Amino acid sequence: MYFLRGSINISIFYFKPLKADFYIFIYYFYSNERKKVTLEEIIFFKDEIDILNYIRRESLVISDKENLIEKKILKDFEALLNQYFSGDKINLYEMINKMDIELNLENKFKTEFSKNVVESLLKVKPGDTTTYYQIGAEINSRAFRAIGNVCKSNPLPLIIPCHRVLRKNGEIGGFMGKTDKVWETDIKKFLLKIEK
DNA sequence: ACGCGCGTTCTAA
DNA sequence: TTAGAACGCGCGT
Numbered sequence: 001m002y003f004l005r006g007s008i009n010i011s012i013f014y015f016k017p018l019k020a021d022f023y024i025f026i027y028y029f030y031s032n033e034r035k036k037v038t039l040e041e042i043i044f045f046k047d048e049i050d051i052l053n054y055i056r057r058e059s060l061v062i063s064d065k066e067n068l069i070e071k072k073i074l075k076d077f078e079a080l081l082n083q084y085f086s087g088d089k090i091n092l093y094e095m096i097n098k099m100d101i102e103l104n105l106e107n108k109f110k111t112e113f114s115k116n117v118v119e120s121l122l123k124v125k126p127g128d129t130t131t132y133y134q135i136g137a138e139i140n141s142r143a144f145r146a147i148g149n150v151c152k153s154n155p156l157p158l159i160i161p162c163h164r165v166l167r168k169n170g171e172i173g174g175f176m177g178k179t180d181k182v183w184e185t186d187i188k189k190f191l192l193k194i195e196k
Numbered sequence: 197a198c199g200c201g202c203g204t205t206c207t208a209a
Numbered sequence: 210t211t212a213g214a215a216c217g218c219g220c221g222t
Contacts, residue, residue, distance in 0.1 A: 174218030
């Protein structure tokens with residue numbers, strides 16, 4: 001699915017993973033020169049109606065461009081996520097690094113603090129969990145809530161595994177913090193379950 | 197249940 | 210642009 005956002009040449013792609021009951025919506029750039037997809041943002045949606053409403057609200061317009069390489073990369077990405085959601089222990093960050101997909105994290109996390117948080121997050125492997133406190137210890141900071149805020153502003157959930165961060169006392173903690181708290185937390189639980 | 201701490205974002209000059 | 214207030218996926222008590 002190819003849309004454009006305003007005059008900016010950003011595209012979107014969405015699909016429903018086979019083994020999940022939510023939709024994955026992705027903003028991305030495709031570079032014709034480098035033949036690579038850069039992931040900009042991953043958003044979860046409850047259903048397709050919500051996506052269509054979102055598309056209307058954000059004034060995204062359908063584009064007629066169609067590039068086979070781009071399509072292939074996106075299909076591979078979809079297949080990877082399907083494999084992940086089916087319960088295979090996959091380190092999405094490492095796998096994506098082997099594909100023609102870029103994350104451009106330098107542009108997404110600009111402050112020293114958020115860079116440290118992300119670096120620490122990427123060390124947490126599928127099946128493992130950490131805590132906001134532990135991350136703080138690792139980056140030498142006691143700004144636990146601020147660490148949560150970095151996770152909240154994480155544009156690439158799943159890949160940067162904020163869902164593996166729990167509260168120190170074992171409670172699940174929040175996830176994404178955008179729309180529906182219960183629904184979002186359920187996704188966090190679901191992700192932890194399939195990784196176990 | 198409350199106060200606190202702290203990076204980031206919002207708001208009002 | 211700049212200070213300061215408000216905000217949060219938390220922690221300790």
